[in-house]
Amino acid sequence: MYKIPLLPGYFRWIGASLLLFTILLYLFDSQRRGIPFNMRTFVLVNETPFQETSILSMSEVDITLTVLLLSLLLGLAFITFARKKVEDEMMNTLRLYAWSWSIIFIMAANLIVTVLVFGIPFASFAILFPHALLVCHLAIFHISLRRLNAGVSYEK
């Protein structure tokens, strides 16, 4: 009845490549010991410590974290929204089930983190919530699919 917007199947591989790129970039960045990779770019707001505040202007910023978070989010999103080989009503039901539970889990995690985590670790947790939502959805979706498919064997 309602069509869920999905990406073509090959986006799964683009997503996996982006995840691999994220891991490699993270390892490379760890080796550099936090040396900033500055780039002049347009910013909505830039309030980096020890720098002049910029609003709606060109500014010199460290883009390492931006690239890491963006490639991770896009990679996970591409895998999550890529079309399966056969998309039918059971897949849609599974998607809805996985989305519902992942939102409940992330809401619970968000509540715990908001109440119990303070300072810089809170910011670290907070920026990863969208990524955690996608990981949670992928895990629940594939575990449910595996359970439903348990015992499927080729039948002539």
Place this chain on the structure above:
Amino acid sequence: MQESPMKNNLKVNRIIKGYSQEQLAQLAGVSRQTIHALEAGKYVPSTTLSLKLSLILGQKTEDLFELEERDWQ
């Protein structure tokens, strides 16, 4: 996923008709996994899929799917 799956006679009627799970899945426009989940009672189909299956298997929908006492609870 379904806590109280509906009882169905899908497998018996499919075998009577001589269809494999793959063939029935292709005719109904779903995956073989969906047919397996239906036969195993792990998934309850939509009205559209139930009607498609009843047409393909030449049976009334109520002969393919049966309500049980627990379905009323």
